[in-house]
Amino acid sequence: MNHVYHPQEIEMKWQERWAKDKIFEVEKDSKKSKFYVLEMYPYPSGHMHMGHLRNYTIGDTFARYKRMKGFNVLYPMGYDSFGLPAEIAAIKKGTPPEEYTRANIASIKADQQRIGFGYDWRREVSSIEEKYYKWNQWMFIKMYEKGLAYRKESLVNWCPKCTSVLANEQVITGKCWRCNSTVEPKFLSQWFFKIRDYADELLAGLDNVEWPQKVKIMQRNWIGRSEGTTADFHVEGTDQVLSIFTTRIDTVFGVTFMTMAAEHPWCKDWVKGTKYEKLYEEFHNEVMQLDRYERMSEDAEKKGMFLGKYAINPLNGEKIPIYAGNFVIYGYGAGAVMAVPAHDQRDFEFAKKYEIPIKVVIQPFDGFTLDGDKISRAFVEDGVLHDSGDFSGMENRPAIQAIANKLEELGKGGPTINYKIRDWLISRQRYWGTPIPMIYCEKCGIVPEKIENLPVQLPDDAVFGKSGNPLEHSEKFMHVNCPSCGGTARRETDTMDTFVDSSWYFLRYASPFSEDLPFVKDDVDYWAPVDQYIGGIEHAILHLLYARFFTKVSRDLGLHSIDEPFRALLTQGMINMIHPYCEHCEKFLPAAHDKDGNWEGDYDSEKGTCNTCGNTYITKSAKMSKSLGNTVSPGGIIEQFGADTARFFIMHGANPEKELEWSDSGCYADNKVLLKIWYALTEEPSQYRNEPDSYDEFIQFRLNRMIKVVSENYDKIIIRDALNEIVAFADIFREYLTMVPLKSLYNEAREKLILMLAPVVPHMCEELWQITEHKGFSTLASWPSYDTALITPEIERHWLSLDNLINDAKNIQNIIDLEGINEIQIIVAADWKNGFVTEMLGQVVEGNPFGTLMKSAMANPDWKQYGKNIKGYLQKLAKNPGKYTVPFSTQQAEVDFFLSNSDLLKKELGMPVLVVSEEDAQNKKKSQALPGKPAIILQ
């Protein structure tokens, strides 16, 4: 046979055949176990990039493997197609968002199809479709009816660049998650989803999913459950009550002041018309000017001011001053805290600065008595209550419970659980999203749109580029009759956060054609949850938390019975690439070109210098990113080498969770590996053997071991390690071709080798499957099983000793002058040594000292005669007992083994091999032989 590898032709051909035979289209089948593999659906921004290629290849490989293992595999794809970039394009270029988005979807979809991902394309979901976003609106109304969607005025995060608000989850260290602008606080009326109602369940559910520990921890921290106590502090001279939250109610008798968040609306009321007003204005402005991140950083100076008001301690009736402070978070707890300077370091510093009394109410267990006037830092450890009314003398831990209960009795608070997580702000002041289906009627107030009128469509007369939301300028959209009274009303112009779209798309895939409900319960209950979800760590909180929330809400609406959407999660590693780095400027030097293609980067690649400082730069691994200009497009590789090489490289470069170093040479090398395998599998041996021989056993061993290792690694999605085992076997297989193989075994090995590779390089494998005269698609073939009897540790030890023998002999060949050498003699250790090594190894492991070993060996009458050599053997055994084994049951077995492999030895070593037993050998080196480790003589 003479088959040349033409990836472009092969790949197109098989993609067409797969599509024609609809092999990736799946239906519910109660007789088969289902398996749902999913990648996070992409925002369609033009072409597919390396990160996408990696993400989808991991998923496709795994889905193909599971399919071959006999699962009914659901593997769909779709597009997260609402979002700001389309609107920006509309403003800049005048392209309507829909046109822009559809063009991008077409382009990325073509890229995906060119790689040969086995998606069930009938199930494609796209959030911009009316038939999709209609259900966002439907869900919104259902949630509104249940009180889970509500409108509230509050302090929200405003991104000036996106001219829209953001959810807390979308503010990353004070910056917008999308454009990195500094976020500003603003008071606005906005729509929220009550994710806090599900805080406990969201926390508990993490115990039932197979996610990376890291992601679970991040979600737990984000939810931020904290057990503590609320205590009501009356504000003197008003009917206001500060219901503060604390985890240290045991210190309540030591409260000497209260601290309010500076922006708390009460502060303003209290100072109005008093001598504190002017000072407060200044203080408030100062605090609000700093961005949130700066303000919260630990080294920021703690500042505050007295507000002229007093609060009453609910337990001892003491009157304590109320301050405003720059370190209290308005959004957490009551936006106010009780301050106990003796037992909280931050309060201590504040008290010292403003000369507030410090009252010690917990004394250390060791009997030492602290004095509030003298201590130099807060005492935060456990101790015994002191000056605490009825609770004095109690240990502080039990006192927490006791005091909380007392407060409950008094009707002034009690045990509470507090959460850091805030409700999800879903309003966005943008056009390109799902309109919130609410109507403002002067007479009836806020009224939901009627279900039968859904979807509320995006108008096509929107004008972009004016200030504010384009929907506000659309007459067609704004004007509506009230669904309740029929009078004139106006629509809500906010649209939904696009994270709403991605919160349930994975359920829609299960029944993409459902028209009466977002999805059909039976379909979701069969296919969901997603068994393996694959995506980037950047969604550890955002999407993954919202999707879990939506799953629970839709379950409670009776739409399905799934608790957690994603049973297992794999977060893929970044893709890195070597890039110039200036040690002097301490930064990576961006590469860039102007629009005519002229170099505009920050370094001179010819001189190897930094353009800023002129010093020579070094190269370091950097994340592939647009901002550094070091991206490599998968398109080029596919054009040059084909999709299978691209897939193979990206799976072989690093295991899925690890960082992947992209390199040209690595890619070329992997193309070579594929070519080698291709030729090994297409070139038939010129002749076959009919009688089995020893080497066949080796092939059997390695073949079965490969299937075992590869299956185990694919099961755990450790794809690189699986490929390494396959590549190693391919080398052995190639060797086998040259050794006149046994036909049946050759065919078996060839077939199984193709199937091992099929999940990663499916097109090549289909072609090989056809060339090797198999029927049907390798994609639909059954995954091979292996025979454990052929890979026992004993068999492994035999082949290992042969391998060691070859390596040792080669080593000698490399270091000596081969002139006049024409034969290798293999001297197998004498029979008595098997018993000797077995026995003495046992004694070494028991921990016997050398002297005891020696005595014990010499006491054996059969061994005594070898006394002069025994000391040497024992020294070796004692030094590293793990290294020595007895691989063969008898000397004869060992002799037979090496004899039966003498052809192979001859081939490997390039000279004839003579196998003799130690007893028959003449050379004095024969005494060096040990079981499984023959003496080697070149003569």
Place this chain on the structure above:
RNA sequence: GCGGGGAUAAUCAAGUCUGGUCCACGAUGCUGGACUUAGGAUCCAGUGCAUAGCGCCGCGAGGGUUCGAAGCCCUCUCCCCGCACCA
């Protein structure tokens, strides 16, 4: 500061859970050689030191446990990521 993950040869990187053919998988790079109408082609060998082998050194640093440590324990250094005054 708190929490998590790391540090392996020129480079990337497996091995660490479960200590023992680990003279550390694999890949890249590099050096030889074979072949050849010279290729990012293919094949073979080498790539810490030593050497007719089966030895020494080595897995961030130091100590410990063990017959035996890349792996287990302790201390330290450095790097990455997340959270960041959460009362």
